[in-house]
Amino acid sequence: MFSEQDGRLPSATMPTPAQGMTRRHFLERAVALGIGGSAALAALNACATPGSAGASLTFWNLFGGGDGVRMEQMEDNFRKSRPDVQLEAVTLSWGAPYYTKLAMAAAGGRPPDVGVSHMTRVPLYAANNLLDSFDLDELAKVGITEDRFLPDIWKRAQYNGKLYAIPLDTHPFVMYYNVDICAKAGLLNADGTLKPLEGAEAVMDAFKRTRQITNYLGLAVDTQDVTPWRIFYSLYSQLGGEVLSADGRQLTIDNAKAIQALQFMSDLTQKEKVASSTLDYAGAVAAFGSGKAAFHWNGEWEVSTFLPQKNLKFNMVPLPKVFDLNRAQADSHAFIFPHQIQVDPAQRKAALEFIAFMLKDSLTWAQGGHIPAYLPITDSTEYKQLQPQSNYADAAAHAVVDPIAWFSGSASELETQAGSAFQSLLAGQFTPQQALDQFTGAINKLLKITPPF
Structure with a gap:
């Protein structure tokens, strides 16, 4: 999907709220992301609503149908394994409505702790400072390392030499x-x-x-x-x-x-x-x-x-x-960190642990057809016995993703x-x-x- 050694997208600076994020800035960013003005305004107004107090891990995704059922099952599995973490999962409409609200939430300083994105969208969002990169050392502490993913999919998760996405699958x-x-x-x-x-x-x-x-x-x-x-x-x-x-x-x-x-x-x-x-x-x-x-x-x-x-x-x-x-x-679904103005270390740690759990529980995800990106799952006996899903697992190594441009990517x-x-x-x-x-x-x-x- 994207390797950034050649700088495929121009770097961008995004005014933060501290610098005076105006409604005009929001709408300019909306145009950059292919979002209509009315949708952007609606998302802006939604993002301006004060959130509930208290510590909780918020997770946004766009999964409906069978994918939605399996994602909810994985979320429940996490809750059972980590009762000390209050997980608030929100499912938004697939496509432009989801990416509109995600972009506006990140630009407005009220994003979820963890989000989901198609990997083809990651370069554009990273270029617009809407994502936080992942700390490789912190990832390693929860078992997420480069050698546990196919080289190409790990490479596509990077932008300007930094990792901005943790691949969940290839579809x-x-x-x-x-x-x-x-x-x-x-x-x-x-x-x-x-x-x-x-x-x-x-x-x-x-x-x-x-x-x-x-x-x-x-x-x-x-x-x-x-x-x-x-x-x-x-x-x-x-x-x-x-x-x-x-x-x-x-x-x-x-x-x-x-x-x-x-x-x-x-x-x-x-x-x-x-x-x-x-x-x-x-x-x-x-x-x-x-x-x-x-x-x-x-x-x-x-x-x-x-x-x-x-x-x-x-x-x-x-x-x-x-x-x-x-x-x-x-394409691939991936976990992302929407940009936060101030990062709470405890929240970020819980978010990394959540992502690691979801990867390790992705045999559940594989039942819906998607090829898990986490190699310990695709190499497991349990996955190989999953039929007919494992019969096309080799397709992940031969995936070709949409070209990278400001007008490209899923939807x-x-x-x-x-x-x-x-x-x-x-x-x-x-x-x-x-x-x-x-x-x-x-x-x-x-x-x-x-x-x-």
């Missing part, structure tokens, strides 16, 4: 497959696992063979939202392509590689018709869940949807290597613009070149905007 784009349909198509090994699918021809052939069995789809995939970006970025990265320069200021699209990736996407819905051009997210999940498609491309988090379905026999693997490299679009303008361009491609309204032209045109417009920070 990659993966492939689900219907065991019964794939067996009928002759795609399984003797042990019932999927035979390796490598190369565009082999992958497309598997989709075509299974479509003949389902009489509907070989691949169920969302073509309406941001999923088209995840497909493109995975395939384009498999060709070794990059979207932006290291400093996030120049478009570096390799046209030939981008067209190759987009042509494969177009073939899925137009030439070969193994996927539908009209399925939205819910429709794609439903099509796979009901046995109308043999394969499903999505984030691994939908494992929670499919496991309770008794009539569905499925398994999961990393996204196939359609082109040259093992790559799949991904960002980059993903929105890409989704719009590539939806039209999948719908047959654009050629690969037209889709690429719309995407690059939108990104070039964003690049011409001077980053407000």
Whole structure:
């Protein structure tokens, strides 16, 4: 996600309340973070409300659905293990509402003790002085050290040589497959696992063979939202392509590689018709869940949807290597310290102990599909026996995250613009070149905007 030896984002200074943090400053920061003015004002007013007195550890997150259930279970486990620490956990709406309030709380000097962030958001927040860095010595005291994480994910947690995030997981784009349909198509090994699918021809052939069995789809995939970006970025990265320069200021699209990736996407819905051009997210999940498609491309988090379905026999693997490299679009959830004007040593110590506990309890988190970042968990026998979740654990080492820029990251303008361009491609309204032209045109417009920070 981000390594800061080359200074990809300009440093920024943020006026603290002691320096006169005005409503105008708040709104300027809101623009820098892609937040609407009305939302920023609402968050500012919320942050100005006095908090309750007394010592307690506050934790903000954005987890709903199955993730929310598992996070609450982990929070309860912490409370049982540490009755001396009063944990107040707050769940806010996913996406812009969460990041709005988090940014305004940190800027206004009333942040939670611990927060959660997508790692793709960390560089921007660190650049705007909205995060406190972690003390490596203090982390080591609670068992959090570099050697207990994959090198790349630890590197992405840094900005300007300091650690600003503690990775909780990796959540990659993966492939689900219907065991019964794939067996009928002759795609399984003797042990019932999927035979390796490598190369565009082999992958497309598997989709075509299974479509003949389902009489509907070989691949169920969302073509309406941001999923088209995840497909493109995975395939384009498999060709070794990059979207932006290291400093996030120049478009570096390799046209030939981008067209190759987009042509494969177009073939899925137009030439070969193994996927539908009209399925939205819910429709794609439903099509796979009901046995109308043999394969499903999505984030691994939908494992929670499919496991309770008794009539569905499925398994999961990393996204196939359609082109040259093992790559799949991904992001990570991570724990952060929103910036505090004054740090209470006892509070900070409790916060570190809380984060350490959550990492060590992340086998619970893994049940929802996310790959734990803490290696003592992913290396454990218990995790390896967790099926089908552990079957795609290798995807964490091949994750490719969204390029770093002020308009990029999870739930960002980059993903929105890409989704719009590539939806039209999948719908047959654009050629690969037209889709690429719309995407690059939108990104070039964003690049011409001077980053407000």
